[in-house]
Amino acid sequence: MAEPSETQERADARTFDRPERAMHATDLVSTPATDLVTRDPVTVSPQTPIAEAARLMRAERISCLPVVVAGAVVGILTVRDLTNRVLAEGRSSDAPVAEVMTADPVTLPSTALVADLLRLMLDRGISHVPIADDGRLVGLVTSTDLTRVQALSTDLLTYDIGATESVAEMVDVTRALPDLLVRLVGSRYPHAEVTRRVTDVADAVTRRLLALAEAELGPPPAPYVWAACGSQGRREQTGVTDQDNGLILDDTARPEHDVYFARLATIVSDGLAACGYEYCSGEMMATNAQWRQPLRVWREYFDRWIEHPDPKAQMLASVMFDLRPIAGDTSLFTGLQHDTLRRASANQIFVAHMISNSMLHAPPLTFLRGIATPRSGDHRNTVDLKLNGVIPIVDLGRLYALRGRLTPVNTRDRLLAAGESGVISQSGGRDLVEAYDVIATIRLEHQARRIEAGESATNFLNPKDLSDFEREHLREAFLVVRTMQSAIGQGTGMLR
Missing domain, CATH: 3.30.460.10 (Beta Polymerase, domain 2)
Structure with a gap:
């Protein structure tokens, strides 16, 4: 892999001049570079006239063009190249891109992480990185893409x-x-x-x-x-x-x-x-x-x-x-x-x-302790993970906080404080926290999947969309909530 030319577009200092612009390591470690990649980017060949490449960049509103031959990336042409190597040197716009591109640009494989991209851009002072496997172009990542992901902190x-x-x-x-x-x-x-x-x-x-x-x-x-x-x-x-x-x-x-x-x-x-x-x-x-x-x-x-x-x-x-x-x-x-x-x-x-x-909202369980779903209506065959999932636990947590004069407002903090203070038994508190974790996690994962699919986030989940393992854990979590509600109703759910 060749060292990048000085003209492999220098990163705009404003992109990285703010300390807050550095992403947290926990975000970087788990984020693959392919999450940022612009796939099938606009490309040109080495023989493309400079003027044609410039018009293409203007039309597509992009700042660089990978230069490829038979799918392999052999160079990169940036706006800075057009400024420094064409306009500043008075070069003819009819000349081929090969004369002004940065040849053999530095690349990263598709297995790279966002951390690798950020490190490369900062260390090399570049703002465009082709992603290539065995020399063949997979996609392109720019500092703008990286900034967009950084903004997700x-x-x-x-x-x-x-x-x-x-x-x-x-x-x-x-x-x-x-x-x-x-x-x-x-x-x-x-x-x-x-x-x-x-x-x-x-x-x-x-x-x-x-x-x-x-x-x-x-x-x-x-x-x-x-x-x-x-x-x-x-x-x-x-x-x-x-x-x-x-x-x-x-x-x-x-x-x-x-x-x-x-x-x-x-x-x-x-x-x-x-x-x-x-x-x-x-x-x-x-x-x-x-x-x-x-x-x-x-x-x-x-x-x-x-x-x-x-x-x-x-x-x-x-x-x-x-x-x-x-x-x-x-x-x-x-x-x-x-x-x-x-x-x-x-x-x-x-x-x-x-x-x-606190008994108004119950977990959706059948008489035989299976997961119950409505058979008709707008939300047939689904579970409302808010109203019948987390809300029953929210109500219990609020009740425990009231009974124990506990100041936390967050539900999980309330449950933990209730167990520590003796408002409920430690085992009961532990079971309820674990049940809450299962239901709340499945709810968030369901919403995230819908957002990724371009749909609006909802609280309605078809249990069949879960794996057998997930569905069984959800059912067991609902059982824990029902048990704690029953204990409250019988006067045995709180020690005070």
Whole structure:
């Protein structure tokens, strides 16, 4: 393999000048170069006139052309070559490409990893690498391709989100989110790590939208904290999500201040929707005046739900017990959470109602303990991995946290804390965590497969799409959840 010529297109320094642009080693190790390859790239022969090659590059909007003979890569022609070797030297545009191309360019095999590409580009100062096996061209990777993959790091996405100056720019950045989920799942990250990273992006979008809103509206007239609930609150967002949020205002806020906070909420909520976070169908958002209130009103809400736990109160309490502060004065939230947990856990009637609420969603099992699927309707022959998969465990985790006055909001953290604190037995907690891991992982892998296939992510899975091994583990996970629900219903599922 020959050393690259100085004119084998030098990498644009801006591509690599930011420390954050370096990918994490864990991402690099598991990412094959073929994931980035432009297959069947536009090519030319050594005899192609320079002018024809230049017109081809302009028409295809590409910065380089592999030069091939009988499928073998013998050179590469770049925009820089046209500048330095043709225009700067006054060479005739009728001359063949062979006179100005970089001959025998450095290549990598299709077995290379993204780490190899990055190292080669940085060490050699090049930005176009042909991928070739036994000399035959497989495809081409450019620094633009690499930058695109690098952008699939949550650190980079959040960095870029923080640098945006408009919602339109934010939309451009967050378009990478589905690919991020696919890459994280493909890299075999634990499901809790995947959903945490995906949620980190939503948090960054929210914070940036709040900053842009304040820049437009001026300083807030009173302190506030923006809090998320639902999957964002629990840091469990996947490829299918909407927005659930609220504004907790300082008690110094006056009624006339709501004009400001209503506008702020609208800017943020509309921005989230533009970035793919759908509006909540139940209007549990800060744009709804009910969820944009001073702290004293929020305390009244929780007091009323605890003292009068009707079905609506149970539903609202279930959602709002998952609140997590995103931006603002977090002290407004901390005291509310501790006081609410203390009062709710001490009210046995409320706890009993929450136990009943945790039974509303059951794992899909037949009488004979097989996996049950509907035989008709839009989702026939499928399992809803959200409503009948993770939600029953989310409900149990919330119940354990309430009973034990545990502050974690993430479901897995709640289950672990419940086992460690004695709210449930260690064996029961361990079984439930493992069941949750199985169901949540299968859900994410299903969504990733759909995204890779160019389809929208959903929570509906046909069990026949799983291997026998996966299907049996899913069935066993559902059995664990049913067992824990039965124990709760019989009063034996918690030790306190």
